Amino acid sequence: MSDLHHAHGHDHGHGHHDDDHLHAHGSMKDYSIGFILSVILTAIPFWLVMTHQVAPGATKALIIGFAAVQFVVHMVYFLHMNSKSEGGWNMMAMLLTVILLFIVLSGSIWVMYHMNANMMPNMGNDGGSVHGMHDMQ
Amino acid sequence: MSEINATHAGAASADPSSRFYVREHHPENGTLLGFWIYLMSDCLIFACLFAAYAVLGRNYAGGPSGAEIFELPTVALNTAFLLVSSITYGFAMLAAQKKNVKGTQVWLAVTGILGACFLFLELQEFAHLIHEGNGPWRSGFLTSFFSLVGTHGLHVTFGIVWLVTLMVQLGKHGINAANYRRLACLSMFWHFLDVVWIGVFTFVYLMGVLP
Numbered sequence: 001m002s003d004l005h006h007a008h009g010h011d012h013g014h015g016h017h018d019d020d021h022l023h024a025h026g027s028m029k030d031y032s033i034g035f036i037l038s039v040i041l042t043a044i045p046f047w048l049v050m051t052h053q054v055a056p057g058a059t060k061a062l063i064i065g066f067a068a069v070q071f072v073v074h075m076v077y078f079l080h081m082n083s084k085s086e087g088g089w090n091m092m093a094m095l096l097t098v099i100l101l102f103i104v105l106s107g108s109i110w111v112m113y114h115m116n117a118n119m120m121p122n123m124g125n126d127g128g129s130v131h132g133m134h135d136m137q
Numbered sequence: 138m139s140e141i142n143a144t145h146a147g148a149a150s151a152d153p154s155s156r157f158y159v160r161e162h163h164p165e166n167g168t169l170l171g172f173w174i175y176l177m178s179d180c181l182i183f184a185c186l187f188a189a190y191a192v193l194g195r196n197y198a199g200g201p202s203g204a205e206i207f208e209l210p211t212v213a214l215n216t217a218f219l220l221v222s223s224i225t226y227g228f229a230m231l232a233a234q235k236k237n238v239k240g241t242q243v244w245l246a247v248t249g250i251l252g253a254c255f256l257f258l259e260l261q262e263f264a265h266l267i268h269e270g271n272g273p274w275r276s277g278f279l280t281s282f283f284s285l286v287g288t289h290g291l292h293v294t295f296g297i298v299w300l301v302t303l304m305v306q307l308g309k310h311g312i313n314a315a316n317y318r319r320l321a322c323l324s325m326f327w328h329f330l331d332v333v334w335i336g337v338f339t340f341v342y343l344m345g346v347l348p
Contacts, residue, residue: 026227027231028231030227031224031228031231032224034223034227035220035224035227038223039220042216042217042220042338045339045343046209046212046213046216046343049209049343049346049347050209050210050213056347056348060344060347063339063343063344064339066339067335067336067339067340070335071332071335071336074223074328074331074332074335078223078227078328078331079325079328079329079332086170086173090170090173093173093177094173094177096177097177097180097181100181100184101180101181101184104181104184104185104188105184105187105188105191108188108189108191109188109191109192112192113192
């Protein structure tokens with residue numbers, strides 16, 4: 001319920017004891033905007049990849065960009081994320097998660113993709129893909 | 138809701154300043170914050186699975202690559218199911234705000250059916266892959282693919298179970314504060330799954346078919 005406080009944020013004294021009063025959890029406008037934006041932001045990446053509009057490298061960069069924007073759209077319009085919900089703790093928990101997520105993902109990729117370079121000479125050449133990281137680019 | 142009532146019972150006897158103090162430090166809706174923190178921890182599970190996929194996703198071990206086994210039209214249809222189910226869940230929440238029990242149940246049912254369609258297509262894809270001998274044992278790529286997409290599918294499955302449970306609860310007790318809180322939690326869960334799916338279709342399917 002208190003996620004919905006932004007609708008009543010100015011009114012600290014209103015009756016929380018009133019079980020019948022349900023706080024607004026998003027509005028028709030929010031959901032509609034979010035949905036339309038999501039459809040556009042989903043359709044374009046699929047279209048780019050399925051019809052080979054641009055070079056693969058540029059396509060990758062573009063679809064990651066669209067995913068990032070769509071992530072924000074979902075957070076704001078569907079999950080009603082803002083700096084005030086739950087006294088800011090929602091946002092804090094999310095920021096911590098984003099930091100951990102970044103460390104886990106970039107750390108794994110960084111370490112594993114450099115494994116070939118850090119191997120002893122001639123170790124990676126004999127076994128083919130059974131050696132795991134060998135055939136990664 | 139019980140802690141809110143407790144706050145009020147205490148507030149009646151205590152002076153206003155202590156009531157204010159309690160309010161400041163215990164947001165009445167601890168449940169939603171707690172559920173949000175659960176979702177964030179869930180997010181870390183998915184981060185690990187995404188990291189595993191990022192590392193193993195090109196280790197084909199002589200097996201098929203993503204470009205050979207992914208059918209983008211099916212994935213696009215699946216994405217559409219999830220996206221539409223997100224807004225139908227939004228409609229359920231809007232109906233619940235208006236205390237419209239029937240409307241809420243109908244929109245929940247629509248959401249559940251869309252979720253079931255998503256699961257059906259995904260399981261069909263899995264069954265097809267396994268039937269062709271491309272199960273999770275085939276290569277590092279397929280192991281990480283099945284773990285990531287399967288975990289997401291498992292979440293959707295439990296979301297549907299929860300959704301059906303709530304429909305029954307709504308039928309029995311109507312839209313009271315407890316049920317509304319549960320609806321709000323499931324709303325976060327359902328939209329969160331859609332957010333994870335953005336990552337899945339972008340990094341697994343779309344990137345997978347690119348050379």
